[in-house]
Amino acid sequence: xxxxxxxxxxxxxxxxxxxxxxxxxxALSPAVLELDGQALGGAIQRALDEGDLRGGExxxxxxxxxxxxxxxxxxxxxxxxxxxxxxxxxxxxxGRGVRQAEKLRLTSMTLRVELPAGVGADQGIQAAAEGMxxxxxxxxxxxxxxxxxxxxxxxxxxxAVHVDGDGEEAQLAVARGQAVAAGQNLARAxxxxxxNVATPTHLGEVAAxxxxxxxxxxxxxxxxxxxxxxMHALLSVSQGSSQEPRLxxxxxxxxxxxxxxxxxxxxxxxxxxxxxxxxxAGGMESMKFDMSGGAAVIGAMRAIAELQLPLNVVGIIPxxxxxxxxxxxxxxxxxxxxxxxxxxxxxTDAEGRLILADALDYARKFEPAAVVDCAxxxxxxxxxxGAHAAAVLGTDEGLIQELxxxxxxxxxRCWPLPLFKEYRKQLDSPVADLQNVGGRPAGSITAGWFLxxxxxxxxxxxxxxxxxxxxxxxxxxxxxxxxxxxxxxLVEWVRGRAG
Numbered sequence: 032x033x034x035x036x037x038x039x040x041x042x043x044x045x046x047x048x049x050x051x052x053x054x055x056x057x058a059l060s061p062a063v064l065e066l067d068g069q070a071l072g073g074a075i076q077r078a079l080d081e082g083d084l085r086g087g088e089x090x091x092x093x094x095x096x097x098x099x100x101x102x103x104x105x106x107x108x109x110x111x112x113x114x115x116x117x118x119x120x121x122x123x124x125x126g127r128g129v130r131q132a133e134k135l136r137l138t139s140m141t142l143r144v145e146l147p148a149g150v151g152a153d154q155g156i157q158a159a160a161e162g163m164x165x166x167x168x169x170x171x172x173x174x175x176x177x178x179x180x181x182x183x184x185x186x187x188x189x190x191a192v193h194v195d196g197d198g199e200e201a202q203l204a205v206a207r208g209q210a211v212a213a214g215q216n217l218a219r220a221x222x223x224x225x226x227n228v229a230t231p232t233h234l235g236e237v238a239a240x241x242x243x244x245x246x247x248x249x250x251x252x253x254x255x256x257x258x259x260x261x262m263h264a265l266l267s268v269s270q271g272s273s274q275e276p277r278l279x280x281x282x283x284x285x286x287x288x289x290x291x292x293x294x295x296x297x298x299x300x301x302x303x304x305x306x307x308x309x310x311x312a313g314g315m316e317s318m319k320f321d322m323s324g325g326a327a328v329i330g331a332m333r334a335i336a337e338l339q340l341p342l343n344v345v346g347i348i349p350x351x352x353x354x355x356x357x358x359x360x361x362x363x364x365x366x367x368x369x370x371x372x373x374x375x376x377x378x379t380d381a382e383g384r385l386i387l388a389d390a391l392d393y394a395r396k397f398e399p400a401a402v403v404d405c406a407x408x409x410x411x412x413x414x415x416x417g418a419h420a421a422a423v424l425g426t427d428e429g430l431i432q433e434l435x436x437x438x439x440x441x442x443x444r445c446w447p448l449p450l451f452k453e454y455r456k457q458l459d460s461p462v463a464d465l466q467n468v469g470g471r472p473a474g475s476i477t478a479g480w481f482l483x484x485x486x487x488x489x490x491x492x493x494x495x496x497x498x499x500x501x502x503x504x505x506x507x508x509x510x511x512x513x514x515x516x517x518x519x520x521l522v523e524w525v526r527g528r529a530g
Contacts, residue, residue, distance in 0.1 A: 032164045032167035032189065033189040034163060034164060034190055034205060034209045035189075035192075036191065036192050036201055036202045036205050037191040038193070038195065040062070040065075041062050041063065041065065041066040041143070042069050042101045043100070044102050044193070045102075046102045046140065046191070047103050047104060047135075048102065048139075048140040048141065049066075049101075049140075050127075050128035050131060050132075050142045051075075051106070051107045051108070052108055053084060053086050053107050053108065054109075054110040054112070054113040054116070054147065055109065055110070056086060056113070057086060057110075057113060059076065060145055062143075062195060063075065063143070069098065069100070069101070070100060070101040070102075071096060072097075072098075074094050075105070078107075086110060087111065088109055089109065090107075091108050091109070093106050094107070108127055108128060110124055110147070113147050116147030116149070117149075117150060118154045118155055118158040119158065121158040121159050121162065122159070122161055122442055122508060123506055123507045124162065124507075125142055125159045125160075125162025125163045126162045126165065126508030127507045128166075129166035129187050130166065130507060136184050136185060138185050138186065138187055139187065139188065139190065140187055141190065141191040141193050142159060142190060142191070142193065143193040144192055144194050152200065152201065152204070153200065156194060156201050156205060156208070157205070157207050158442070159192050160192055160204065160206075161208040161215075161508070161519070163187075163508075164213065166509075167187045167188070167190070168212075168216045168510070169183075170223040171183075171186075173224075173228075210338050211334045211518070211519055211522050213333065213334065213337070214337070214522065215330050215334075216515065217241065217326075217329065217330045217333055218329060218513070218515040219330075219515040221513075222322070222326050222500075222501060222512065222513025223512055224319070226301055226318075226319045229319065229322065230274045230352070231274055231276055231299065231350035231351055232275060232277065234277065234326075234329070234350050235251040235277045237329070238279045238281060241329065241333055242281055242336075245336035245337050247281045247283055247332060247336050249282075250280040253276075254266065257276060257278060260278075261369045262368075262393070263366055263369070263389075264366055264368045264386060264388050264389045265278065265349050265385070265386045265390070267360045267364070267366045267385065268300075268306075268353055268360060268382045268385050268386050269352060270356070270360055272351065272352035272353070272356065273356075274351070274352045276351035277299075277348075277351075278347070278348070278350070278390065279299070279329075279346075279348040280345065280346070280348075281328075281329070282344075283344040283346075285335075285336075285339060285340050285341050285342050286341060287343075290342075292342070292345045292399055293345070293401055293525060294347060295331060295345070295346045295347070295402075295404075295405075295521055296324075296346075296348075296394060296403070296404035297325035297326070297327055297328030297346070297347075297348050297404065298321070298324040298325055298349070298383045298387055298407065299322045299324070299325025299326075299349055299350030299386075300322050300350070300352070300382065300386065301319070301322045301350060301352055302319055302352045302353070302354070303321040303353045303383075304318065304352075305353065306354065306359055306360055306380060306382060307355060307359055307360070308362060308378045308379040309355060309380075317501065320407065320501040322350065323496060323501060323516070324406040324496060324500070325348035327515060327516065327518050327521065329346065329348065331346065331521040331525075332344065334518065334522045338522070340525055340529045342525060342528060345394070345397050347393060347394055349386040349389060349390040350386075353379070360376055362376055362378060363375070363377075365463045368385075368485065369388075369389045369393060370388065370392040370485050372388075372464040372484060372485070373463040374463055374464065374467050375460040375462055376467050377467055378468045381467045381468045383406050383407070383408050384406075384408065384478055387404055387406060387482055388481070388485040389485075390404075391404065391482060391486050391487070392485045395487040395489070399489045400490075401491070401492075401528075402490070402491045402492075403491075403492050403493075403494065404492075405494040405517055406493070406495065406497075407495075407496055407497045407501075408475070408495045409475045409495055409497055411471075411474030411475045411478075412474075412475040412497045413498035415448070415475060418499060418502050419444065420446045420499065421498070421516070422445065422446060422448050422475050423435065423448070423492055424448050424449075424476065424492065425450070425490070425492030426486065426490060426491050427492065430490045431492055433528075434494070434520065434524055435447070437520055437523040437526075437527055438520045438523075441517075441523040442519065443499070445494055445517075445520070448475060448476055448479070449476065450480060454476050454477055454480050455480050457469030457477045457480075458481060465484060467481065475495050478495070479495070494520075499516045500514060500516050
C-alpha cells in the first residue's frame with residue numbers, strides 16, 4: 032500500500048471511502064459532526080440517536096454522501112470500550128477499515144485516527160499505519176491472473192491516515208509504521224512461499240537482494256564454509272535433503288564502530304517433514320512455516336535498516352530442510368556442534384534446536400550486547416499459551432522484561448517461562464554431552480534449556496513462536512497463513528535499546 036498523511040478538513044476530503052472510529056458510549060468528534068451535517072444530512076447523528084450506532088467492536092455502518100463534496104462514502108466502525116483501548120485497538124481498527132474497502136471493491140481509502148485516552152499520538156498513528164499496510168497485503172504471486180469480475184477483490188493500493196492539526200510528527204509516525212509493516216510483509220511473503228520455492232538458497236538470495244536495497248552487509252555461507260566453521264549440527268539436519276543448507280548473516284552498522292551489536296537469530300527450517308521421526312501426514316503442508324523465525328529476522332532487519340536505527344544489529348538465520356533420505360540423520364546418532372558439545376539425537380523432529388545451536392554459537396564471535404532468538408520450536412508452547420502470546424525464556428531478567436514491554440507496545444505479546452536448573456537434568460545423555468529432547472514434560476522449557484547450552488555469556492532470550500507465527504484465525508490486519516510474528520516486537524525492542 033502506498034500510504035500518505037492527510038490533515039485536510041473532512042468536508043473537503045476527496046476520497047472514495049472515509050473510515051471513522053466511534054467508541055462505545057462516546058460522541059462524534061467536532062470534525063465528524065461538521066462532515067455529518069454538511070455532507071450526510073446528519074445521518075450519523077440520527078443513527079446514534081436511534082441506537083443503531085453503539086460503538087461495539089464488530090459494528091460497521093455505511094453512509095453515502097449525496098452532497099458532491101467530501102468523501103463519497105463514510106463507514107463508521109465501533110471501537111469498543113474506550114477504557115480498554117490500546118495501540119493494538121487502533122491497529123485492528125485500521126485493518127477493519129481496509130477490509131471494508133475490500134468489500135466495496137475499492138482500491139483507495141482514508142482512515143481517520145482519533146486516539147483513545149492513554150494512547151500517545153506517536154504510538155497510535157504508527158499502529159494505524161501498520162494496520163493499513165499489513166491488512167492491504169495479500170499473497171497472490173503464484174496465482175493465475177483473475178478473469179474480469181471473477182477474481183478476489185482488488186487490493187487496496189493506496190491509503191491516507193487522517194489526523195487533525197500539525198502533521199510533522201504524525202508524518203514521521205506514518206513513515207515508521209509503513210517501514211515496520213513492509214518488513215513484516217516481507218516476512219509474510221517468505222512464509223507463504225512453498226517449500227519448493229522458498230529453499231535455503233532462496234532465503235539467501237532474497238536476503239542478499241534486500242540487503243543491497245536498504246544498505247545491509249550480507250554474508251551467505253554454503254556447505255563448504257559451514258564445514259570450515261564446524262557447524263556440524265546444521266549440516267547434519269540437512270543430510271536427508273538435496274537442498275544445500277545456508278547460514279545467512281545480515282549486518283546493520285548504524286552504531287559506533289566497534290560497539291557491541293544486538294544479535295537476532297531466527298530458525299530458517301524451510302520445510303520440516305520431521306526426518307526419520309516423520310510427522311503425521313495431516314497438516315504437514317503447514318511445515319513450510321517452520322522458517323517463520325528466520326523470515327521474521329529478515330523482515331526485522333529490513334525495517335531496522337530503513338529506519339536507520341543508531342545501533343549495530345546483526346541478524347543470523349540458519350536454514351535447511353529436514354527430510355528423509357538415505358543419508359538422513361537417525362535417532363540414536365551422536366553429532367558434534369560448533370561449540371564442541373556432542374548431542375545424542377533422540378528425535379530427528381527436534382531439529383530446530385540443532386541448527387539454532389550452531390547459529391547461537393556463531394553469534395558469539397560478534398561479542399554481542401544481547402542475543403534474542405525466535406523459532407517455531409515446540410508444540411508444547413501452543414498447548415501452554417495458545418495463539419495469543421509467544422513464550423519467552425532466557426538468562427537475563429532485564430532482557431526478558433524489555434521484550435515483554437516491547438511486545439506489549441507492538442501488539443505482539445510474549446509471556447515468560449522458567450529455566451530452573453532442575454529442568455536441565457531431562458537432557459542428560461548416557462553417551463553424549465546432552466540429548467536433543469527431554470521428554471514430554473515441560474517440552475518448551477527443556478528446548479529452551481538446550482539452546483541455553485549454546486547461547487554464551489551475553490544476555491540471551493528465546494522466543495518460542497510456534498503458536499503465534501501462523502494460523503487459521505487471523506486478526507483484522509492479517510490473512511490466514513503466515514503472520515510475520517515477531518517482526519514488530521523485534522524492531523520495537525531494538526528501537527527501545529536505541530532510546
